[in-house]
Amino acid sequence: MLLPTTALLLVLVSLHQPADAGRQRRQAFVLGVQSADSCVPPEGGQGLCVEVVQCPRIFSILTSRPIPTNLFDYLRRSICRRDASGRPMFCCGIAGSGGTAPLVAGVTPRPSTAPATTTPPTQPPTQPPTQPPTQPPTQPPTQLPTQLPTQPPTQPPTQLPTEPPATEPTTILATGEPVATTTIAATDTTAPGSSAADNILPGLAECGNSNVTLPRIVGGRNVNQGDWPWVAALGYDNGRGNVSFSCGAALISRRYVLTAAHCVDGQAGLRVVRLGEHDLSRTTDAVHEDFGIESRTMHENYDTNFSNDIALLRLDRDVVFKKHISPICLPRFPSFIEPAVGAQPYVAGWGSIQYNQRSSNILRDVAVPVVEPASCVQSYARFQTVRVDERILCAGFAQGGRDACQGDSGGPLMSPVFNPGEQTKYYLVGVVSLGFRCAEPGYPGIYSKVSHFMPWILRNIN
Numbered sequence: 001m002l003l004p005t006t007a008l009l010l011v012l013v014s015l016h017q018p019a020d021a022g023r024q025r026r027q028a029f030v031l032g033v034q035s036a037d038s039c040v041p042p043e044g045g046q047g048l049c050v051e052v053v054q055c056p057r058i059f060s061i062l063t064s065r066p067i068p069t070n071l072f073d074y075l076r077r078s079i080c081r082r083d084a085s086g087r088p089m090f091c092c093g094i095a096g097s098g099g100t101a102p103l104v105a106g107v108t109p110r111p112s113t114a115p116a117t118t119t120p121p122t123q124p125p126t127q128p129p130t131q132p133p134t135q136p137p138t139q140p141p142t143q144l145p146t147q148l149p150t151q152p153p154t155q156p157p158t159q160l161p162t163e164p165p166a167t168e169p170t171t172i173l174a175t176g177e178p179v180a181t182t183t184i185a186a187t188d189t190t191a192p193g194s195s196a197a198d199n200i201l202p203g204l205a206e207c208g209n210s211n212v213t214l215p216r217i218v219g220g221r222n223v224n225q226g227d228w229p230w231v232a233a234l235g236y237d238n239g240r241g242n243v244s245f246s247c248g249a250a251l252i253s254r255r256y257v258l259t260a261a262h263c264v265d266g267q268a269g270l271r272v273v274r275l276g277e278h279d280l281s282r283t284t285d286a287v288h289e290d291f292g293i294e295s296r297t298m299h300e301n302y303d304t305n306f307s308n309d310i311a312l313l314r315l316d317r318d319v320v321f322k323k324h325i326s327p328i329c330l331p332r333f334p335s336f337i338e339p340a341v342g343a344q345p346y347v348a349g350w351g352s353i354q355y356n357q358r359s360s361n362i363l364r365d366v367a368v369p370v371v372e373p374a375s376c377v378q379s380y381a382r383f384q385t386v387r388v389d390e391r392i393l394c395a396g397f398a399q400g401g402r403d404a405c406q407g408d409s410g411g412p413l414m415s416p417v418f419n420p421g422e423q424t425k426y427y428l429v430g431v432v433s434l435g436f437r438c439a440e441p442g443y444p445g446i447y448s449k450v451s452h453f454m455p456w457i458l459r460n461i462n
Contacts (some may be wrong), residue, residue, distance in 0.1 A: 004459065030102040039091035042077040047400075049080035055092030079200045087340065094214055180408050201330060206321060208329035208417075208425035222362045225278040225287070228348045230428075231412060233280065233364065234258050234313075235272030235290075243272055245280055248349040248411025250428050252278040254318040256461055259410035259430050260448065261302040261311040270296075272334040273315060276325040281361040285379040289323060292316035297460045299453070308447045311410075312460055328412060328428045331451040337417050337427050338451060344369045345395065345415040346427055347445075349408030368395040368413075371444040379443055380436075391452045394429045396444030408432060413447050 003279060037401060041047040051354040052058055061071055067339035080091040121292060154202045201207075211226045230251040235243035247263035257273055270293065294316045299308035319325060331337050339345050371379075376394035395413065413430030430447030450457075 010055075014074055017147060022418070026323055030441050037080070039080045041091040041093040042074055045093055047080075047093045050092050051087075051089055055090050058090045072116070083340070087338065109273065116254055118266075125260055134195060188189065197461055200461050201251060201332075202321075202327050204329065204425065207327045208427060209326055210426055211323075222360075223348065225363050226324040227412070228346075228363070228365065228412075229276070229324050229326045230257075231277075232349050233274040233350060233408075234263055234270060234410065235274060235380050236267060237269035237271050239269070245274065246351065246409075248351075248432065249273065249410030250412035250431075251319065251325070252330055252428065252457075253316050254321070256317070256432060257313045258412075258450070258457070259311050259313060260309045261298040261434055262306060262433075263410040264296050264298055264311045264313070265302065274314060275319065277457060278363050279361055289319075289325065291319070299456060306434055306455075308448075310431055310450075310456070312457065314353065327412060329417075330457065331427050331429060331454060337415065337429070339370050339415040341370050341372050343415070345413050346426075347395075347411060347413050347430075347432060349411035349432070351408045351411070368445065369376065369397060370395050375446055376446075380446075383436075388446070391449055392433075393449040394444040395430070395446045397446065398434075398442065402456050 011312070011334050037049040039047045039049045058075070061067060061075065067075075067260040075090075078090045079088045081089050083089055099143060127323075140178065188422070210228065211224060212228075222359035232249040232251055233245040234243050234247040234249055234415050236247075238244045239264070247259060249257040249263075252258050273291045273293060275289050275291065292315070298311040301308045319327075320325070344367040346365050346367050348363060350360050350363060371394040373388060373392075373394065376392070377388045379394075380388060409432050411432045412428050413432065414426045415429045416424050416426055418424055428448060428450050435449050436444040437445035
């Protein structure tokens with residue numbers, strides 16, 4: 001059954017599961033886009049209302065580094081509507097006076113009921129250095145910039161309800177360990193970081209590269225070595241001279257991994273960040289690399305109730321990137337890479353196969369659908385102090401069976417993003433935080449939403 005979307009390049013398809021569903025694969029198909037509505041772009045003429053990746057001109061502006069300030073008004077006026085998940089869609093100009101040659105790949109214009117305009121083009125930016133072309137390029141940029149722009153979207157996403165019904169408090173289980181109920185701290189709205197952070201974070205050529213081949217939707221199973229080269233295992237001194245790996249993390253640069261604050265808070269025994277691991281039971285594995293921890297930075301508003309559950313670990317030396325050890329991309333421009341409701345990002349780790357059972361020695365992954373925020377609020381309404389707001393991303397199957405507990409606390413929620421003419425890139429969109437039991441029906445997993453915490457991340461890497 002196709003998920004309800006408007007012109008998505010990547011459409012996820014759920015297959016009916018037979019009795020031996022354990023052997024039945026779930027697949028993702030890259031499909032053509034649907035027809036687009038007609039519109040009038042800021043420069044005049046005819047256009048199509050499409051997603052950003054389908055409009056080379058808008059795409060090239062948004063992937064400029066930095067975005068020219070004189071073009072922000074042009075971008076704002078190019079927004080023709082928003083899709084079901086609230087992401088902006090843009091009016092992309094059509095080449096030629098006849099308006100019959102769309103400049104957007106795979107899009108067929110719907111016939112317009114309004115007469116074609118013959119008015120001369122208006123000047124798009126308020127103070128442009130030069131007049132922008134009335135005909136955008138017919139091909140998307142062959143190379144993306146090394147990093148995405150740090151300018152926030154012109155229209156912030158709608159905030160979610162922050163006041164659930166008051167009921168009796170109930171204990172929530174985080175992935176892999178019991179936790180207390182949570183309270184809300186102030187929302188972090190500080191502007192994005194400085195050029196120093198830009199120099200530390202990897203460029204698009206270095207980040208988000210995976211061996212995973214689409215179409216592919218996994219159902220909670222072992223993965224191939226090197227599929228997720230940024231997944232890290234956090235090792236703790238178990239008091240007997242050995243190291244136990246109990247949390248996950250994601251490599252985001254040569255010196256930093258991002259994890260959950262509850263994996264760091266009060267954990268004096270945290271000793272090791274292991275990269276390139278696949279099978280934790282193979283102590284002689286020559287592929288993985290262990291790193292010491294130079295410093296730890298938890299969110300200043302984190303508390304033991306799991307508010308602002310995010311932390312940075314600075315490694316004791318630089319990571320040398322290679323095929324099986326490389327960073328994931330951060331959502332530097334979240335309005336355009338946030339997974340839509342119904343999309344199925346991946347979570348990976350060495351977590352439990354089932355609730356309250358032993359963890360896996362082999363790295364596993366699972367695709368979990370992003371849940372409508374209002375539905376997630378309703379799911380957790382009976383938990384008095386759990387609030388689902390703009391800092392949270394919820395994902396999981398309504399029927400249960402697959403969830404973040406099959407990854408690790410602190411582990412990554414990873415979203416594939418398709419860029420025209422480029423390979424698929426994976427972005428870190430969530431950090432495993434907490435949930436109710438493991439894959440419990442009706443209770444999606446709760447993730448710290450990385451895009452919300454980008455200002456904090458940029459301030460704290462050096």
